[in-house]
Structure formats: C-alpha cells, structure tokens
Amino acid sequence: MRTDRRAEPSPILAAARRHIVQGALNNGVRFALWPDDTDSVATVHVWVRAGSGVEQRGATGLAHMLEHLMFRGTSAVPDGVFDARMEALGAQINAATWVDYTCYTTTAPPEAIGEVIALEADRFGGLDLTEEVFAAERSVVANERRQVIDSVPEARLGEHLHHLAFGEGPYGHPTIGWAEDIEGYTREAVLGFLERWYAPGELLVVVVGAFAPAAVVEHLEATFGGLSAGPEGERRRGSRFIGAGVHELRVPVPTPRVHVAWPAPGRGEPGWATWALLEAILGGGDGSRLPMRLEVDEPLVLDVGTHLYPHAMEQLMEVDLTVRLGVDPERVLGALDEALEALATDGPTEEEVLAASRRLRMLDAGALAPTAGRASRMGESWVTFGDAGTDFGLVDEMRQVRGEDVRALAGRLCEGLPRLVLHGVPTGEEDA
Amino acid sequence: MRTDRRAEPSPILAAARRHIVQGALNNGVRFALWPDDTDSVATVHVWVRAGSGVEQRGATGLAHMLEHLMFRGTSAVPDGVFDARMEALGAQINAATWVDYTCYTTTAPPEAIGEVIALEADRFGGLDLTEEVFAAERSVVANERRQVIDSVPEARLGEHLHHLAFGEGPYGHPTIGWAEDIEGYTREAVLGFLERWYAPGELLVVVVGAFAPAAVVEHLEATFGGLSAGPEGERRRGSRFIGAGVHELRVPVPTPRVHVAWPAPGRGEPGWATWALLEAILGGGDGSRLPMRLEVDEPLVLDVGTHLYPHAMEQLMEVDLTVRLGVDPERVLGALDEALEALATDGPTEEEVLAASRRLRMLDAGALAPTAGRASRMGESWVTFGDAGTDFGLVDEMRQVRGEDVRALAGRLCEGLPRLVLHGVPTGEEDA
Numbered sequence: 087m088r089t090d091r092r093a094e095p096s097p098i099l100a101a102a103r104r105h106i107v108q109g110a111l112n113n114g115v116r117f118a119l120w121p122d123d124t125d126s127v128a129t130v131h132v133w134v135r136a137g138s139g140v141e142q143r144g145a146t147g148l149a150h151m152l153e154h155l156m157f158r159g160t161s162a163v164p165d166g167v168f169d170a171r172m173e174a175l176g177a178q179i180n181a182a183t184w185v186d187y188t189c190y191t192t193t194a195p196p197e198a199i200g201e202v203i204a205l206e207a208d209r210f211g212g213l214d215l216t217e218e219v220f221a222a223e224r225s226v227v228a229n230e231r232r233q234v235i236d237s238v239p240e241a242r243l244g245e246h247l248h249h250l251a252f253g254e255g256p257y258g259h260p261t262i263g264w265a266e267d268i269e270g271y272t273r274e275a276v277l278g279f280l281e282r283w284y285a286p287g288e289l290l291v292v293v294v295g296a297f298a299p300a301a302v303v304e305h306l307e308a309t310f311g312g313l314s315a316g317p318e319g320e321r322r323r324g325s326r327f328i329g330a331g332v333h334e335l336r337v338p339v340p341t342p343r344v345h346v347a348w349p350a351p352g353r354g355e356p357g358w359a360t361w362a363l364l365e366a367i368l369g370g371g372d373g374s375r376l377p378m379r380l381e382v383d384e385p386l387v388l389d390v391g392t393h394l395y396p397h398a399m400e401q402l403m404e405v406d407l408t409v410r411l412g413v414d415p416e417r418v419l420g421a422l423d424e425a426l427e428a429l430a431t432d433g434p435t436e437e438e439v440l441a442a443s444r445r446l447r448m449l450d451a452g453a454l455a456p457t458a459g460r461a462s463r464m465g466e467s468w469v470t471f472g473d474a475g476t477d478f479g480l481v482d483e484m485r486q487v488r489g490e491d492v493r494a495l496a497g498r499l500c501e502g503l504p505r506l507v508l509h510g511v512p513t514g515e516e517d518a
Numbered sequence: 519m520r521t522d523r524r525a526e527p528s529p530i531l532a533a534a535r536r537h538i539v540q541g542a543l544n545n546g547v548r549f550a551l552w553p554d555d556t557d558s559v560a561t562v563h564v565w566v567r568a569g570s571g572v573e574q575r576g577a578t579g580l581a582h583m584l585e586h587l588m589f590r591g592t593s594a595v596p597d598g599v600f601d602a603r604m605e606a607l608g609a610q611i612n613a614a615t616w617v618d619y620t621c622y623t624t625t626a627p628p629e630a631i632g633e634v635i636a637l638e639a640d641r642f643g644g645l646d647l648t649e650e651v652f653a654a655e656r657s658v659v660a661n662e663r664r665q666v667i668d669s670v671p672e673a674r675l676g677e678h679l680h681h682l683a684f685g686e687g688p689y690g691h692p693t694i695g696w697a698e699d700i701e702g703y704t705r706e707a708v709l710g711f712l713e714r715w716y717a718p719g720e721l722l723v724v725v726v727g728a729f730a731p732a733a734v735v736e737h738l739e740a741t742f743g744g745l746s747a748g749p750e751g752e753r754r755r756g757s758r759f760i761g762a763g764v765h766e767l768r769v770p771v772p773t774p775r776v777h778v779a780w781p782a783p784g785r786g787e788p789g790w791a792t793w794a795l796l797e798a799i800l801g802g803g804d805g806s807r808l809p810m811r812l813e814v815d816e817p818l819v820l821d822v823g824t825h826l827y828p829h830a831m832e833q834l835m836e837v838d839l840t841v842r843l844g845v846d847p848e849r850v851l852g853a854l855d856e857a858l859e860a861l862a863t864d865g866p867t868e869e870e871v872l873a874a875s876r877r878l879r880m881l882d883a884g885a886l887a888p889t890a891g892r893a894s895r896m897g898e899s900w901v902t903f904g905d906a907g908t909d910f911g912l913v914d915e916m917r918q919v920r921g922e923d924v925r926a927l928a929g930r931l932c933e934g935l936p937r938l939v940l941h942g943v944p945t946g947e948e949d950a
Contacts, residue, residue: 101556124533124556126879127880169805170805173803173805174873175873175876176876176877177880178880193880193884195876198876371605372605437606441605441608443608444630445605447608448626448627451558454558456887456888
C-alpha cells in the first residue's frame, strides 16, 4: 500500500490546475473562474480578505456586523428588494464571517450569473445605511451573541481558551465580538471598516459553473470594475501563542471539561499536513487513539473532540474532553499524556496512517463537491495562500507525510511544546 | 423568456442517459453504475424496494427496525467490526428508511469500492440476530419514537393527518411504526420481513465514481450474486385517500395549527409536475403567494409550510399553518381559500411560473451534486419508476407545464377535489 500513496497528483488538483482562470480588474478586484458545463447550477461568491482577525480591541465583531448590514439595501436596491430579486432568479443566498474572511455566497441557475454579479456589485458599491437600520441590526447581533455564546457554557469555554491563547492577537477574540464591543458599535465605525476592508484590493469574485469566462470577465469589469479604492490601512499581523499554563473557568456545565491546546501552524505555513494527520490519528473517528484510550479501554470521559482548523496563521490544535462525573480531571490529563507518549514512542501503525489519510482525503473530497464546494475552496485558498488555485493538493500533501513525522510531532507535544490547559469547572447551577 | 423554457434536454439528463449502466445478476439483484473519473469520492448504495409502505397493521415500523439491526453484525463480521472496517477504509456509512424504500449508503475512496461491496453483501446475506441484540435494539427504537414523535406535538399532528388520509393503506402510518407495534415486535417477525423484502429481486446496488464498470459487475457477481431468493410475497397495493372532512386533535402546541391536505399524484404518476409547480407558487420561498397573503398582507399566521413529496403512489399535498394567538382558525381557512381562488381565477403570472420552475430546478440540481446525490437519485428513480435512469428529467418536465395548467389545478383545489382539514387545538398544557 505504501507505494500507492505516492502516485500521480489527485484528479481534483489536476483539474484545478487546468481549469481555474484567475486575474484582476484594473481597480484591483480579483476574480477566479472555474467554467464547468457538467453542472446545472452556478455559484457566485464574493470573498473579502477580512474577518474577525483584522479587528482590534474595542471594535471586535465589526466584520460580522457588517455582514448582517450588507443585506439591508442600497439606494438602487432598497431593503427587502435584494432578497426578492434573488428569489425571483431562483438563487439561494447566504454569507459567513470567519477569522480570516467574510464571504457572500449565491447558487443560481447559470443564466442568472450576470444578474447575480450586478446585484452583488451594487451592494459592495453603495450600502445605504440609515441610523434606524443600523440600530435594529445591532440589537439582532447582540441577541445572537447571547444565544450562541453567553447561554452556552461550552462556547464560553472556547471563547476563553482563545483569549488565553492569543490575547489581543488576531485569533484572541470571538468572531461575533465581545459583548461590550457590540454595544458600543457606531454607524461610523462600521462604515470605516467597510471603507478600509471592502476595498477593491481585498475582494475576490469566484464563479463556478456553465459560462464563458470572457463574457463573465467583461461583466465583472462593467460592475465590480466601478468600485473605487479608498486609503489602504495596516494589514493584520501574525498570530502568537501566549497562553501556556493551567487555567480555570467556572461555568454551568453538567460535568467537568478539560480543554488542552497547543500552538499549531496555519494552513499556509509549513508542517500543517503532519499536524492534520496527527489530529486524525488522535481523534478522527470512534476507532482513533483518544476515544479508544479514554472512552473504551478506561471509561474516563463521555466525549473526546479534537480540532485543527485551516486558519491562515498560527492557531490551536485542541483536545476537548468531557469528564465523566466522579472522575478526577487530573487522571484524565494523565491518561491523555500516556496516549501521547505511546504515540511518541512507537509511532502510528501503517494502518493508522492509511486510515487517517483516507479520512482526511474523504473530508477534503466531500468539501469539493461541485459547484459550491469548489467555489469555497477557491476563496479559502486565496485568503490563505494569496492564490485561488493553490489549495487543491491536500491528498498529495498527505502522501508526503510519513509515520515517523507523526511520531516526532507527538514527541514534541509530550515535551518540547508549550501547552494550555483550561479546566471548565461546573458551577453547580445545573443542580439548582 | 417563454421560448427558453423549451430548449434542449438538461445537461444532467443527457449525462444520465449517456452514462448509467444498468443490469441484473442471475439471481435478480439489479445494479446501476455511473462511472465518473472527475470525482475523487465513490458512493455505494444498496437500495431495498421496501419501506414502511409495505407494512401491515400490527407490524408497522419493521422496515425501520431492520435497518437498525443491519448494523449489528453477521457470523463473518461480528457486532462492532462492520463499523471499524468501514472506518479503516475511510468510508462514511449511513442508512435511511422511508415510505417507499430502505437504503444503505457509503461514501468511500474509489479504491475501497470492492471491500465496501463485500461488506454490504455479507450483511445482506447473513444477519446474526441474537435475542439479546434484538431486544436491545427494540428498546432503542421505542425510545427513538418517544423522542421524535410522542414528545413533539407537531409530529403527532403529522402522524394523525396521514392516518386520517390513508387509514390502513401504505402511507397511513408513520415510518417508525405505531408505539404498540414496536412493543410487540418479535425476532421472528423481523427475520420474516428480511426474508420477504431483502430478497435479491428487491435489491438495487448503485455505484457512482471512478471505477471500471466491468470489474465492478464481476465483483457484484462474486458477492451479491451469492444471495439466494426466498418465496415471493404479495406486493403492496396502491394508496387511496379516505380522509375528506374536518377533524380535530388536541395537542400541547403553543398556538392553534391548521393542516389542510389534498390527495396528489405520486412521482411516478401523471400530473406530478403541475402539482410541484403549484406547490412552489403557493409556498416556495418568502415571496410566494401564501406567505405574502397570510403573513404580510394580513398577519394571520406565524408560519406557512407547504409540502409535496416524490412518493411513488398517491400522497398528500399539505399546507400547514401556525395560527397567530387570538386569530380565528376559520378566518385563516377563509384567507387560504381566497388565495386559492385568486390563483384559480387569474392563474400565476409569467414571473411566478419562471421563479417557481427556477426554484425547483435549483433544488433538483443541488440534490444531484456528485456523487452521493446522483446515487440517491438513481435509487429513488428505481424505487419509483422501476428504472434507475428515468428520474433525471425534472427540468424538462417542468418546461412542459404551462401557467394555465397551474390555474386549472388551483380551480380543482377550490371546488373539485376532496380535502382534509385537521385542526391542532392547543391543550393549554403549555401554560401550566
């Protein structure tokens, strides 16, 4: 099986290299097109290379707040009309804000691509933001934060973990923003964010589906080409782990939780593939090492979660443990260390490496289903690597990682690398 | 725009006609293969042409119960080993039971297709069903019913609606089964169902992805070809609407609910496309007729839901209304009639027909995303039409429906067709 893993580039990488058309308009707006006649749906994405990672203390959550406001109308397409027009086209619209980006997504019948692009360019060019609309949406966001963070103990632990790990750095605050920052938003601050970060040079328009690239480029020139550049502000800095040590947060969880986190490379940094394979061997699937060790061999925890995201910059690899009632969290930490030491000593088996790389490959391929998945990958690739066609080689990247690389990394986790432990201690409120 | 709607067959229909390879093994197991080198994931489905629609009173829910048991091991692959083997292959497994079918789905790396097929054939050939495993799984299912039906007032209304509509007919009971039937299951009854309905002649194996069809057919012969046929029992009868009239059910809903239902053709019966277009014009999207009439123009309801499923036989078109507190449900019914009469008198606008057909086309195309979506469509097509390659022409079918067809159908809803009204009357338990 070993030799199979070093075969030809994956079909999806080869297709990406062959088909993606990239370029930029005169004003700096980039485009990445993947024409494909085999799909009967087209996808149009507008990616903004600014998410919560560009925000500063006092103004956290602005990227997400602006995402909400972008649906509230312009002078040409007033509040409510944008949705109605898209619906009449048969289009499905959505948006997302994340640490590295904000993204506006539309799937539509191929013949509607032109109208979709025109509607998008209109709102990127001229948000009509009244104080009334602004205030209403700020309440919506404040309420959203209460629902998704403040009333969810596990989310509060996650938020605290990232703040301990990165402080005021790019990944140190939640994407939705701190509660006091949301309350303090002003219309002017949002418009300032818009002017700085929704500038032509920060935008990528992605189109995947059945179309002629030249016609779409011409249409982009006539619409997005009209956006004008504002002053360019400072770009975000790198992220830096500052949270080594043991910490505690009292929250109303039913049983203790232990979060253990190490600084890990970003997707655009060297070594990410080895970390990804390590994460899959530790926590990918019920048969992986940590569930087998901590749930089956010795029932210490109710649940094991492991996480490693494709963030652009230094981030966290997390192991989140839900401790069984009556079990000492220190015993759980000890068992986790034993599992890591076993991996650091003997390394993964050939079968483990194969199963983990297959798992990652399946997740990767599933996310690439035409056309929306491919469009997302193109945008993420641009945000992370500065090029929309780079991030299609995960399978090939995984083939380069050997079992001994994973063993060496496990060794660094045991001894060489700082780590952060956050104990989620039940407040007992659940019993009240 | 009108002429555009009668263009060439859709690309997906053309591709389906060109690429799907269908056939049968000597023992009657059918296969449908769609080889496609462009996808890096393969999908293997085993479809059983028996869902809850073949069940009789006293034994409802057996198809779903058997679906659970199919994961519990054989003499060759004991309990727990099936999951572990699939996980090691990088495969993701799932299953579903519905009115017309039961379906076992796997997505896997293409090189694992052979092993996946062998594992599937093993469990289709030799379930090792001990009394202990059987009793444990029966408790799981009984508990599942309590969670998804008994404790959800809206689900109890839906269950009651279908029983009023079809009585002891194929679609008259819930797929999970009546509570008293679940309690009464015996191991022998399940094995009887397995013998009758998991017979070779009731199975279709679907494979989509990168593979050589001849090699897969050879492998199917060596695995599924070994299944032997049992005695063939009676096939299910057609479904028949018996529920006209006004009914009432007291349930702990927060505000009154009104369900209105008409008998509508199955997906394999003539006229379905006109019903689908009517349903989309009435309730597809926030801008469609019923939300605009009942939520915006006159705020009578909190929510409008409309449903028409691709069931094989006569079924229901439903309009489900969540009445605002303090509004008379009779006023809501009156407003619904007004909306239907308006459509019956003037018919839909050209724009409405276009938007609805675009919407249906988008839903259709989205469901066809390679490879799992295509595999599902092939199985559903076989269950409904007896041919895995038939149901890829929705776009073309929709092009044949004219605005006047929808107007005429709306007229039948107003006057010619029996309908069922079910009032969900709050018990007031919510206030306690």
